Amino acid sequence: MNFFRRFRDAVLVAALLAVPFFFLNANLKDPAKTNAVDRVVLQMSAPLQWVATQAARGVSGVIEEYVYLVDVGRENDRLRYENARLSQENRRLRSEGQENRRLRDLLQLREQLGGEQISAQVIGKEVSANFRVVRVRLDRGERDRVKPGMPVVAPEGLVGQIRRTWGRYSDVLLTVDRTSAIDVVIERNGARGMLRGTGESDRYLCRIQYLLRADEVRVGDEVFTSGLGHRFPANILVGRVTNVVRRDFGLYQEAEVTPAANFSGLEVVSVLTMGAREAGTQDGAGVRGDLAAPQPER
Amino acid sequence: MQNAALLLLGFALLVVQASATALVNVHPFSPNLLLPMVIYLGVSHDVGIVRGGMLAFVLGYLLDSFTGSPMGLHTFVLVATYMLARGAGLSLVLRGPLFQIGLTFAVSVIAGGTILALRAIFERPAAFEAGTVGDTVLTLVAPALTTAALAPLVFFAVRSFEQLATRRSGRAPSGPGEGPGLS
Numbered sequence: 001m002n003f004f005r006r007f008r009d010a011v012l013v014a015a016l017l018a019v020p021f022f023f024l025n026a027n028l029k030d031p032a033k034t035n036a037v038d039r040v041v042l043q044m045s046a047p048l049q050w051v052a053t054q055a056a057r058g059v060s061g062v063i064e065e066y067v068y069l070v071d072v073g074r075e076n077d078r079l080r081y082e083n084a085r086l087s088q089e090n091r092r093l094r095s096e097g098q099e100n101r102r103l104r105d106l107l108q109l110r111e112q113l114g115g116e117q118i119s120a121q122v123i124g125k126e127v128s129a130n131f132r133v134v135r136v137r138l139d140r141g142e143r144d145r146v147k148p149g150m151p152v153v154a155p156e157g158l159v160g161q162i163r164r165t166w167g168r169y170s171d172v173l174l175t176v177d178r179t180s181a182i183d184v185v186i187e188r189n190g191a192r193g194m195l196r197g198t199g200e201s202d203r204y205l206c207r208i209q210y211l212l213r214a215d216e217v218r219v220g221d222e223v224f225t226s227g228l229g230h231r232f233p234a235n236i237l238v239g240r241v242t243n244v245v246r247r248d249f250g251l252y253q254e255a256e257v258t259p260a261a262n263f264s265g266l267e268v269v270s271v272l273t274m275g276a277r278e279a280g281t282q283d284g285a286g287v288r289g290d291l292a293a294p295q296p297e298r
Numbered sequence: 299m300q301n302a303a304l305l306l307l308g309f310a311l312l313v314v315q316a317s318a319t320a321l322v323n324v325h326p327f328s329p330n331l332l333l334p335m336v337i338y339l340g341v342s343h344d345v346g347i348v349r350g351g352m353l354a355f356v357l358g359y360l361l362d363s364f365t366g367s368p369m370g371l372h373t374f375v376l377v378a379t380y381m382l383a384r385g386a387g388l389s390l391v392l393r394g395p396l397f398q399i400g401l402t403f404a405v406s407v408i409a410g411g412t413i414l415a416l417r418a419i420f421e422r423p424a425a426f427e428a429g430t431v432g433d434t435v436l437t438l439v440a441p442a443l444t445t446a447a448l449a450p451l452v453f454f455a456v457r458s459f460e461q462l463a464t465r466r467s468g469r470a471p472s473g474p475g476e477g478p479g480l481s
Contacts, residue, residue, distance in 0.1 A: 009347055016351040016377045020358065023370030028420040045369060052363035059309070060364075063317045 102268050105155030109270060113153065113233065116274040118144055120152075122266045123169070128201035133263040136172040140271060141165040149231060151272045157237035157260030158182070158225060159269055172269075175238060175259050176204045183228040184208060184238055186255075191215035192226055195238060195257060204263060206239060208255040217244050217255050233272065301353060303463040304339070307456060308332055308357045312364050326436055329444035332357050333409060334402050334452035336376050340383025344460070347384055354380035371416060375409050382408070395450040402449035406442030414438070 023045050026038040034042070110117050124137035140146045142165045152159040152172050160180060163173035173180055178199030185192050186208075193208035211217060221241040227234025243256035311331040319328050336357065339350045358373030365372065382405065414434065 012348045013351055013381065016355050017374065017381070020355070020370035020373035020377060024368055024374060024416060024420055025370075027369045048359065049363070049369055052359050055309075056312075056360065056363040059313050060316060063313060064320075067317070067321065 099267075102155065106268055106270055109153060109155050113236075113270070113272060115233075115272060118146060118271045118273055120146075120170075120269050120271050122269060125263075125266070130202040131264075132201055132204060133266070134174070134177070134199075134201070135163075136160075136174065136263070136266060136269075138170050138172060138269065138271070139168060141167050141169045143168050145273060146170050146271055147273075151232045151236070153236060153270045153272060154261045154266060154268075156262060157239065158232070159261045159263070159266065161231070162271065170271075174263060175206055175261070176200075176263070180206075182232055182238065183226045184223045185226040186211075186215070186217060186241070187222045187224055188218070189215055189221075191217060192228075193255070195223065204259050205242075206257045206259060208241075208257055209252065211253050211255055213246065213251055213253050215253070217241060217253065219244065221255075223255075223257050300344075300460065300463045301349065303459055304335075304353055304456070305356060307459045308335055308353075309360060311335060311452065311455075312360055316364050324444070326440040327444045328441055329448050330361070330406065330409075330441060331445070331448060331452055332361050332372075332376060333379060333406055333445055334398070334449040335456050336380045337383045337402060337405055337449075338453055338456045340380045340386075342460070344464070350380050350384065351377055368417075368420070371413060374416065375412050378412060379405055379409050398449045398453055399446045403442050403446035406445045407438050410438040410442060 022041045026041040029038055118140050120138035120140040122136055123139045125133045126135040128134050146162055146165050148162050148164055150162045152161060158175055160172045160174040163171045176197040178197050180197040182195045184195040191211055193211040195206050195208050198205045198207055219241055223238045225232040225234055225236045225238060237260045239257040239259040241255045242258045246253040315331045336354045339345050339353055354376045355373055358376035361372040362369050
């Protein structure tokens with residue numbers, strides 16, 4: 001019994017060593033040179049090989065998927081961070097671009113107006129209940145030689161004048177303020193009048209008074225400072241006519257004007273100090289070229 | 299039960315080996331974690347020669363599938379390694395990690411030499427380049443070093459796994475170094 005068992009073990013051990021040997025031989029042989037034994041071995045090994053390969057592939061698939069997902073998660077985190085960083089940078093660049101554009105406009109305005117000017121940053125805005133700006137505070141004041149009455153200009157047009165100054169700060173009286181009065185001229189026909197703010201809390205609006213009834217004023221006409229009184233230099237765009245009120249009687253008519261300057265979006269302005277009030281002979285945004293000799297159409 | 303547990307462990311070791319080598323390129327120091335396991339089976343008192351040979355055969359077959367080697371290459375090498383460990387009666391030298399490392403290194407080098415020899419015999423001349431002596435030595439020694447370094451861990455894992463499986467089946471385990479050597 002013991003002999004048979006030993007014999008069986010020996011045969012099995014020999015078979016365990018021989019089978020892979022045959023497998024190897026059959027698998028590595030040139031397919032054109034395989035004999036009948038090799039083909040039998042290949043046929044026998046094929047199902048086993050299929051099972052083993054499927055098992056290996058299944059497990060490696062799971063592992064690969066897991067590793068892939070881990071990588072995807074990591075990549076996702078990295079991309080999310082990168083996205084946030086780039087978005088922030090994009091916002092910063094856009095903001096810088098806008099600031100750059102504003103400063104360029106301001107520089108252009110400065111060149112157009114000539115004279116002595118001071119750039120000022122808007123550091124505060126007082127708003128009405130309807131979120132309309134009623135007063136603006138600048139970071140320039142007495143120490144910067146800013147005085148009450150000095151015109152304040154934005155690239156889009158006239159903002160107003162300095163109301164009061166103290167230290168390094170000053171308040172601006174906007175053109176839409178009820179107490180503001182500016183002598184203006186309508187570019188198209190040279191009609192003159194007095195622009196007063198309406199002081200409305202829900203919209204930015206001025207009104208031109210003392211416009212001669214005979215002057216033909218149209219909606220859309222551009223209104224510029226006339227330069228009379230030497231408070232404001234001539235040819236600074238103030239706004240555009242949005243409505244004309246002509247009564248059936250009287251010598252004058254009125255026109256409603258929407259200011260050109262966007263008070264809600266003001267950030268940087270220019271304060272005209274000396275000399276600028278006499279300037280204004282060049283073309284440009286917010287400045288008219290030939291106010292000295294307006295060409296009325298009438 | 300024990301056979302299935304051991305095959306499962308071998309499969310797990312293969313997965314770890316394949317995943318680790320896929321994640322980190324350690325060539326030519328790629329270990330063969332099944333080799334220490336087969337050595338352990340060879341010197342274990344509980345594993346009969348036929349059973350051990352069958353386990354080595356299946357593990358070798360799996361290794362061939364995982365590594366993409368020609369079918370039969372590692373199967374033959376693992377069965378031969380099992381027979382070598384079984385026949386040599388090395389249980390006494392497996393008492394400490396240093397001996398385990400030394401033995402695994404020696405067996406790994408022999409197994410590597412066998413693989414090279416089999417490939418030289420069976421593969422077509424164009425498919426197998428012998429390379430320089432330095433390359434050949436590196437091919438033999440580098441994986442053997444890594445395999446030997448990891449051998450104590452594999453031995454521990456197999457022993458623990460076997461003990462767990464034996465406890466479940468209600469028998470007392472007797473791994474290598476815990477009883478008289480095999481001869």
